[in-house]
Amino acid sequence: GAVVSQHPSWVICKSGTSVKIECRSLDFQATTMFWYRQFPKQSLMLMATSNEGSKATYEQGVEKDKFLINHASLTLSTLTVTSAHPEDSSFYICSALGLAAFRNEQFFGPGTRLTVL
Amino acid sequence: SQQGEEDPQALSIQEGENATMNCSYKTSINNLQWYRQNSGRGLVHLILIRSNEREKHSGRLRVTLDTSKKSSSLLITASRAADTASYFCATVPNSGYALNFGKGTSLLVTP
Numbered sequence: 001g002a003v004v005s006q007h008p009s010w011v012i013c014k015s016g017t018s019v020k021i022e023c024r025s026l027d028f029q030a031t032t033m034f035w036y037r038q039f040p041k042q043s044l045m046l047m048a049t050s051n052e053g054s055k056a057t058y059e060q061g062v063e064k065d066k067f068l069i070n071h072a073s074l075t076l077s078t079l080t081v082t083s084a085h086p087e088d089s090s091f092y093i094c095s096a097l098g099l100a101a102f103r104n105e106q107f108f109g110p111g112t113r114l115t116v117l
Numbered sequence: 118s119q120q121g122e123e124d125p126q127a128l129s130i131q132e133g134e135n136a137t138m139n140c141s142y143k144t145s146i147n148n149l150q151w152y153r154q155n156s157g158r159g160l161v162h163l164i165l166i167r168s169n170e171r172e173k174h175s176g177r178l179r180v181t182l183d184t185s186k187k188s189s190s191l192l193i194t195a196s197r198a199a200d201t202a203s204y205f206c207a208t209v210p211n212s213g214y215a216l217n218f219g220k221g222t223s224l225l226v227t228p
Contacts, residue, residue, distance in 0.1 A: 034215055043205060044160075044218040093159065097214050106216060110159035 002028045004096045006109035013084055014117055020080045021112045023094030029074035030096035034106065035067075038091040050077040084116045123206055123219040131227055136193040138222040140206030141186075147209045149182055150216065151191050154203045163191075163204075196226045 003026040013019050023033055031052045036044040048069055049057045056069035068080040077096075081088055091113050095106040122141045130136055140149070151163040166173045166182045166189065173180045179192040193200055203223050207216040 032214060036218075043220045044207075044216075046215050046217070049215055091157070095216070105162075105165065106214065108160045108162070113157070 002026075002096070002098050002107040004094065004107045004109040006092075006094055006112050008112060009110060010113040010115075012115045012117065015085050016083055018080055018082045019084055019114060020078055021092055021094075021114075023077045023079070023096070023109050025075045025096040025098075025107070028096070028098050030077075030098065031074060032097040033071060033077040034095045034097070035069065035077075035079050036093045036095070038093060038111075044093060047079075081114065084114070086116045089114055089116045123204070123222045125222060126220065127223045127225070129225045129227065130196055132196060132198055134196055134226075136196050136200070136224055136226070138191045138204055138206075138224070140189045140191070140219050142189075142206075142208045142217070142219075143187065144208075145211050146184075147211050149180075149189050150207045150209070151178075151180060151189075152205045152207060152218075154205065154221075156202075160205075193224075196224075198226050198228050200224060201226045
């Protein structure tokens with residue numbers, strides 16, 4: 001199966017700083033990647049859809065200026081949490097959409113746990 | 118936006134018993150998927166069932182889909198302690214690929 005990695009797997013930062021999370025498709029190209037957020041004991045909520053070479057599409061209620069998404073290549077999408085605050089502490093999970101041979105299935109990264117102090 | 122609703126929210130059974138989780142959704146779908154998540158970990162894809170399928174099996178897993186009732190069920194037979202995890206259903210709409218996750222069922226299997 002297709003493999004998606006995330007880096008870092010966990011990060012602790014001070015309030016007001018920015019954090020960048022990388023999502024990579026290791027053995028396939030992904031024109032579309034998705035970013036999800038999961039708060040403790042809750043389900044995954046779609047934050048945005050990241051399309052290679054174009055602007056991301058954000059879900060209602062997600063601030064695009066706070067959560068910057070860049071999808072500069074077919075194997076890499078990044079999510080930058082700008083001016084992070086404690087309420088941004090969460091588990092961030094990306095997925096990459098595998099087309100054609102992968103029958104339009106999404107492959108998930110292992111997640112990044114962000115803790116903002 | 119969230120559209121799937123799982124029930125029960127929590128399920129506690131003993132090893133060897135079967136576990137059944139249900140999922141309901143609101144809009145037309147292309148397919149429905151079930152995922153497993155161990156505490157604090159990433160998602161594991163279990164099974165995908167397409168809108169024109171009614172039942173699918175994979176090992177000890179059995180998934181049904183009733184598009185007329187907009188519902189699906191996941192049955193885990195002969196459960197093991199290692200099956201303890203949260204289980205989520207997720208739907209893919211007819212247009213687009215983004216997954217809409219349900220709230221999940223927390224399964225506890227005791228030895």
